[in-house]
């Protein structure tokens with residue numbers, strides 16, 4: 204290790220010396236047999252290009268001597284080759300400018316013999332002035348690639364195509380590393396070697412084997428690939444030192460024994476040390492530091508590391524150390540494609556396999572929805588719930604055809620899931636009105652019962668068994684159904700009993716018939732995530748929440764309040780038991796559009812109405828009179844006639860409330876619509892009685908009749 208360092212330092216000094224001597228020789232400030240020979244050689248072969256040798260040698264020397272992690276240390280080979288291409292093209296251009304003269308080249312002018320040779324080659328290959336044009340274009344191309352201009356251009360094009368993705372994230376795009384095991388913390392060069400620590404090891408990204416996919420499924424190249432990135436070893440070393448120092452300042456001996464780099468955080472493995480204490484018998488005793496002492500210092504560590512938030516996993520499950528998770532300077536985007544390409548995902552043959560994100564070591568976090576069998580997603584506004592639900596839906600449709608899987612989407616926020624309109628997997632359309640969403644839940648219950656009857660009639664236990672039997676008898680199979688709800692709070696507020704009843708019943712029974720729920724909410728309070736709902740949703744994802752209380756409502760443990768937002772999550776898999784921290788998948792609009800377009804091309808569009816449409820109409824007809832009566836009662840008592848009030852009081856959507864108002868006008872309960880959005884006149888006094896057959900009856904008249 205040390206010998207390596209010494210060797211590279213020596214080479215660095217040598218290169219700097221060479222650069223200096225070449226410079227002095229080229230400007231004729233120094234002479235000598237060796238120097239003159241060297242300068243003559245350079246001038247004769249490279250002409251003016253000899254000056255570039257100074258730059259190259261100087262740059263190489265600086266890189267070799269640099270302590271820490273210089274940004275260009277690992278310049279990609281492609282860019283190095285482009286730089287070389289640029290130099291040779293410039294030499295040829297210099298020869299062209301000098302009139303392609305061999306004598307001048309021999310004297311060390313223009314591009315030297317190399318430049319002259321290349322210019323001659325260009326002349327032989329291309330007619331007339333075309334050689335000059337081609338050389339200039341080549342030089343520009345090489346320069347653009349070498350300076351990263353092409354990558355910049357392709358990023359710009361990508362961001363134009365993916366206009367939905369926020370600018371700052373595209374710019375800061377640095378995807379995750381695959382770092383399955385704990386890496387030793389890189390040592391500072393001037394620091395004495397301790398324990399078994401070795402030098403910095405670059406985190407390697409495993410080459411991904413080409414994934415064989417059924418041609419009937421969307422190809423993976425519809426999705427954006429990850430970009431390679433490396434952890435900043437200098438920063439990692441610095442943070443590790445700060446953690447040790449801070450703990451030592453609080454009297455806690457501990458050692459950072461390794462780190463794992465994830466897309467958003469780096470987890471430092473802190474091994475608690477021993478403290479000497481006087482025992483009850485007066486003899487000194489060695490005692491291991493309690494993990495709670497380390498976790499109690501989360502805020503002090505955050506302050507010292509200038510971290511916005513810091514989570515301490517004490518201890519890391521199955522390990523003998525405490526994990527201190529420090530946010531990375533740049534968070535990386537986790538793309539669906541790289542997750543679908545991982546061998547772990549390919550090994551998962553389950554149709555409802557989900558790629559949720561990458562954990563703190565960059566490893567994929569995968570789950571099988573059919574085993575979970577339902578999922579609850581919660582987090583404050585802007586924490587990443589909708590993005591997560593959209594990613595789940597996209598992941599499912601990447602692996603399932605509409606015959607295998609149908610989706611029902613309920614999106615009262617009308618933002619994220621609306622983008623799936625037109626997807627052939629979609630049952631009906633994306634529902635956004637409370638009333639219709641309740642209708643979907645009612646339909647799901649009916650569908651569940653109908654499927655159970657079907658299973659019973661065919662004497663099979665579950666959907667899997669039914670479909671196998673159907674295939675054997677060449678009968679149509681039943682698709683799995685996933686119901687995605689982007690905001691549960693709206694439904695729970697407008698019809699709490701109905702919603703809770705339906706969701707709990709589905710959650711308890713629907714698994715066997717292949718119906719699964721993915722429910723999100725930004726209100727992790729007990730009136731939305733009730734005890735009953737929680738008990739039936741063992742798989743939960745918590746994005747960042749406002750308080751530890753909210754975290755406990757979702758996960759039963761603290762921790763979600765220390766997450767960083769923007770897709771940083773804790774995933775509680777019932778099969779694992781403890782929450783796993785991960786960065787969720789994000790998809791651009793362009794990716795989603797491509798996947799939807801693929802399916803639209805493969806499956807002809809159907810005009811089929813939503814299966815719950817009939818149910819909704821029936822309910823409207825049946826419940827019509829009752830609702831009108833309720834509406835009259837509300838207006839009679841309040842003496843106000845506004846559609847929004849009816850919406851609120853009767854917990855119905857706007858279209859239904861507006862229709863009701865028209866019916867009430869026909870019944871003579873309210874006056875005609877007023878211009879300027881003013882309230883309608885109420886034609887009924889508080890004493891009037893409700894009479895659906897005619898108009899409102901006057902209370903006084905009524906008494907008279909009696």
Ligand SMILES: Nc1ncnc2c1ncn2[C@@H]1O[C@H](COP(=O)(O)OP(=O)(O)OP(=O)(O)O)[C@@H](O)[C@H]1O
Pocket residue numbers: 369372536537582583584585586587588589590591616725768769770771786787788789
């Ligand atoms: N996995 C992710 N990776 C990177 N950025 C993300 C991720 N998830 C979310 N974000 C960022 O956070 C923003 C908010 O996400 P999202 O709309 O999903 O939040 P939300 O929790 O649904 O909020 P609301 O409840 O207000 O709708 C996104 O626009 C995106 O910029």
